[in-house]
Amino acid sequence: MLVNIKLNGKSVVSDIAADMTLYDFVRKHGCYSVKCGCETSNCGLCTVFLDEKPVLSCSVLAVRADKCSVTTLEGIQEEASEFVTFIADQGAEQCGFCNPGFVMNAIALFRENPYPDENEIREFLSGNLCRCSGYEGQLRGILNYIKAKKEKELQ
Structure with a gap:
């Protein structure tokens, strides 16, 4: 699946698997501040802003962020x-x-x-x-x- 995500202000177009999480997407694109401590939406370590709202990136499919803005600590x-x-x-x-x-x-x-x-x-x-x-x-x-x-x- 082709997605276009504005990651920390820069447009990133990427071909991804349908089941790729937003956590895996941001890590793949060099945002190493985002951590994963539980993979069950319980720890908050993977928090990113999706269109300026905090979300747990381990629980959001990257395809959901298509045509959206994602901001990490970077x-x-x-x-x-x-x-x-x-x-x-x-x-x-x-x-x-x-x-x-x-x-x-x-x-x-x-x-x-x-x-x-x-x-x-x-x-x-x-x-x-x-x-x-x-x-x-x-x-x-x-x-x-x-x-x-x-x-x-x-x-």
């Missing part, structure tokens, strides 16, 4: 760069495997609600698996980022 480096330092400052990236999924989902949250409260953050990120840190470091990093963003806007 495509939003500038948007993510300031935020990820707050996560790192909390030691919440011990092995780093879950970070891309957390970052993609946090950015989706910030786009939807620039100033979420702690409960909204916990709920939005509940689908992300992290075996190293217990999630508290990520939560502190997000809260510190929001606080710094508010302070910056007041200046």
Whole structure:
């Protein structure tokens, strides 16, 4: 099947198998930030934006993304760069495997609600698996980022 997917702003035309997942497609095209930890839609590591909405790429057929825009962490480096330092400052990236999924989902949250409260953050990120840190470091990093963003806007 021939698909035309706008991947991180660039048109990619590819002949794919009907059962190829979006996860396999983005990895095949060099987007290695996208990880697969479960293949059952439970871990959030494979999160990408499909037409600006977060989806689990292991659960979406690549053909569904035909004529759509797909964005991975590689495509939003500038948007993510300031935020990820707050996560790192909390030691919440011990092995780093879950970070891309957390970052993609946090950015989706910030786009939807620039100033979420702690409960909204916990709920939005509940689908992300992290075996190293217990999630508290990520939560502190997000809260510190929001606080710094508010302070910056007041200046």
